[in-house]
Amino acid sequence: MSATRVLVLNSGSSSVKYQLLEMTDHRRLASGLVERIGEDGGVADHTEALRQVSAELTAAGLGLDSPQLAAVGHRVVHGGTDFTEPTLITDAVLARIEALVPLAPLHNPANITGIEVARALRPDLPQVAVFDTAFHATIPEAAARYAIDTATAERFGIRRYGFHGTSHAYVSRAAAGLLGKEPSEVNVIVLHLGNGASASAVRGGVCVDTSMGLTPLEGLVMGTRSGDIDPAVVFHLQRVGGMDTDEIDTLLNKRSGLLGLCGANDMREIGRRMADGDERAQLAFDVYVHRLRRYVGAFTAVLGTLDAVVFTAGVGENSAAVRAAALAGLDGLGIVVDPVRNAVRSSSARLISAESSRVSVAVVPTDEELEIARDTYALARG
Numbered sequence: 001m002s003a004t005r006v007l008v009l010n011s012g013s014s015s016v017k018y019q020l021l022e023m024t025d026h027r028r029l030a031s032g033l034v035e036r037i038g039e040d041g042g043v044a045d046h047t048e049a050l051r052q053v054s055a056e057l058t059a060a061g062l063g064l065d066s067p068q069l070a071a072v073g074h075r076v077v078h079g080g081t082d083f084t085e086p087t088l089i090t091d092a093v094l095a096r097i098e099a100l101v102p103l104a105p106l107h108n109p110a111n112i113t114g115i116e117v118a119r120a121l122r123p124d125l126p127q128v129a130v131f132d133t134a135f136h137a138t139i140p141e142a143a144a145r146y147a148i149d150t151a152t153a154e155r156f157g158i159r160r161y162g163f164h165g166t167s168h169a170y171v172s173r174a175a176a177g178l179l180g181k182e183p184s185e186v187n188v189i190v191l192h193l194g195n196g197a198s199a200s201a202v203r204g205g206v207c208v209d210t211s212m213g214l215t216p217l218e219g220l221v222m223g224t225r226s227g228d229i230d231p232a233v234v235f236h237l238q239r240v241g242g243m244d245t246d247e248i249d250t251l252l253n254k255r256s257g258l259l260g261l262c263g264a265n266d267m268r269e270i271g272r273r274m275a276d277g278d279e280r281a282q283l284a285f286d287v288y289v290h291r292l293r294r295y296v297g298a299f300t301a302v303l304g305t306l307d308a309v310v311f312t313a314g315v316g317e318n319s320a321a322v323r324a325a326a327l328a329g330l331d332g333l334g335i336v337v338d339p340v341r342n343a344v345r346s347s348s349a350r351l352i353s354a355e356s357s358r359v360s361v362a363v364v365p366t367d368e369e370l371e372i373a374r375d376t377y378a379l380a381r382g
């Protein structure tokens with residue numbers, strides 16, 4: 001029996017998501033989520049969570065000991081400048097991922113634990129790390145560098161890394177397919193709008209700019225993250241507000257964005273409240289959309305010529321209101337959304353631009369797990 005299945009593990013700080021995929025036909029054989037790790041009512045730690053994943057798979061007759069399992073693919077958030085492509089995990093690779101913890105203190109430790117536990121369970125299996133930053137490694141220096149003292153930047157690894165790379169890679173390629181083109185033939189802007197949100201500019205299949213930076217805090221307005229702010233806001237909060245570093249970190253990452261503006265971080269609730277005339281919800285929506293438009297304009301200029309704007313993730317795939325507002329009045333840039341096509345609810349990749357639109361507008365459901373599984377399978381087969 002040949003080994004054609006890949007287990008994808010996404011070990012977050014308080015949850016582990018998994019999918020088991022059959023790579024001959026991309027069928028999802030199993031998927032699940034272990035939540036509230038280390039919290040009341042949850043499992044104790046990541047080792048326990050991985051044991052539960054293993055038990056769930058065994059109960060479904062798809063145990064980790066199966067000879068059909070070809071490899072395990074791990075999502076790893078930060079690859080720094082070390083990792084620019086999916087990488088077969090060895091002890092040396094794991095040590096380098098550990099060395100990157102200062103760049104992603106909230107994310108990389110959980111990813112590492114997931115890798116260690118999976119390796120202990122199946123030491124004979126190839127295990128592959130797929131990095132959230134890797135797709136952005138091609139961003140030229142002019143876009144990746146912050147205009148700060150070079151020695152300081154180099155000493156502390158301060159530059160734009162970008163995140164959600166697996167999604168931007170998958171969606172930009174799928175969008176080219178939807179247009180009947182090769183990725184190398186099109187320039188696209190991908191708007192990944194989930195609870196976290198990021199934009200990227202992809203020229204001929206190669207990422208040339210993205211909105212997230214050293215950390216996932218920069219760029220678009222998100223569910224609970226501020227996105228772009230004047231960095232001097234931080235000093236002001238320290239000097240005038242008497243807040244310390246951790247308080248400001250929590251404020252900007254967990255209590256800002258849509259939540260900070262109106263008390264809700266779910267776009268569905270914001271839509272309902274707007275319909276009831278709630279002014280704070282309306283303002284949150286307006287700030288969110290304004291930031292999106294800024295990035296669409298900026299990345300159009302970065303690309304020079306634009307073939308498609310592509311929406312993905314929870315908000316991008318589901319909110320016709322956000323899509324319409326983000327691109328309204330951009331016919332001067334050749335971007336015209338068709339209101340009827342935009343209103344159609346569907347889980348398939350689709351075009352929502354008007355016939356008259358020079359630039360295509362698309363909705364493409366993202367599939368980070370499939371992308372990780374493909375990368376993993378390709379490496380495992382050598």
Ligand code: AMP
Pocket residue numbers: 193194195196223265266267268313314315318319
């Ligand atoms: P994700 O991180 O990709 O899972 O996206 C999660 C976010 O998608 C949620 O916080 C919601 O704000 C948003 N979302 C999900 N479904 C809808 C919907 N039907 N309409 C608007 N927003 C949605």
